[in-house]
Amino acid sequence: MTLDIAKKKEILATVENLRVTDIRDGMDWVGLHHFGTIEPEIRPLWRAKAAGFAKTARHIPTNRQVPTMSPDDYTKWAYEYWYGQVMANDYRDLVDDTAFLAIDTCNTPTPAVGSMDSMIFAALGARGVVTNGGTRDSDETLEQKAIPIWSRWICQPMYQGRVEWGGHSMPVEIGGQRVNPDDLIVADGDGVIVVPQDVIEDVLKYAIQESENDKIARGHLFDALGIPRNETTESKFDVPPHPYELNREAIELRIKRKF
Template sequence: MDETHDDVLALFDGLRVADVRDGMDWVGLPHRGSVTREITPVAPGMRLCGRAFTVRTRPSDKVVPHGISPEEYTAWAHEYWYGEVNTSKAWRDGLRPGDVVVIEGADLGVGEVGSNNSLGWHVLGAVGVVTSGGVRDVDEVTAQGVPVFARYRSQSMTQGRIEFAEAGQPVALGDVVVRPGDVVVADGDGVIVVPVERAEEVARYGRQELENDKAIRRGYYQSLGWALDETVR
């Protein structure tokens, strides 16, 4: 995306999902953007904000070899499956700082996101991952701290189950369409997607409501004699 979009993204700094939801309501989009509540953070406290980098997976029709040794299976999985079939090599070099990897999963109970690939995408600039599919390696994902939001936990790897389909096209998170470049915000309240062409005004009114909320709660803090924290300053 262009530099202007980077500037618009900055308008969302510090906004909660609740504030963005309010901003969407304020600009006449009350039924847009809120992603299914089934997609949740892997760990409490995870939050992200960035532009959507979209990826779709599909069920695989590739044949898994039978009757081979574990060593042969290792070679097949590492060299063929993860080297050619289900690899992010085809699209990961397109990642830039500020991107959120948004995956429309094939819904086969597979952990298409894990501690390895989520961290690798983070190295390339991704601020986190949102998938309508599954996540595995949950303990390591939690320890690494790269935000991952997923619909379910899984134990399964992808070989013989799903494969990469395409990147850079509109995808679906439940009934919400996500286009490349749309703004994605996620925290403990879930995930919301803002159409990029409405992002600036959504951020403006989301900020208005955040500051209003802070002012009211700040008064309550003071009445209770509580020290002010970052949520009300």
């Protein structure tokens, strides 16, 4: 199944009103209990929410030896050879405004994204980055907040002598999950989940069902606790009533009192 840009944007507009936990519920409802959830060690650099369609890339460990040379020669070698050839890549043709970058560093503590990369990715229109590698220049990246980032590490090194470009637009592994190009990625403070493209519509149907029921329950619990209702209790979708709606009576039964 290939989704066009208009359909992708329609899906993303729906996902804006859902949490990662709702998507997780949707995956469970279609029988994918052990699929999709990226390892919890891969965390947001700051609390953020993002969703998009996977654009994949890979950095692979190198077996190239760094030669002995003067610092001035190292500058030429790093920029002309390593950055210019070994790590040469071009995200310009890979990224559009529905893209969520999934960068597999083969679990090496090297940077998939730094302060400059984050601004380049954002300027190209990407919605987020997830990696099993690291974030570099994290103080600047946190200050800029150009693009939401989920990574395994905060790290210091650059690429040279460590990893080389391994290609793009292929299946990659991020946090124990396979990510295919154009899978749906949803991420927030609870982590990251990957939805295979061929089940997106079914997953969203049941994610919405459970999310709407949760909002009903939250609204009644807010009332019981004297908390002013807010947008987390507001319905976002016009869908049939949940077959096991958590209505006021059900909540009163659970908390053993009327309110």
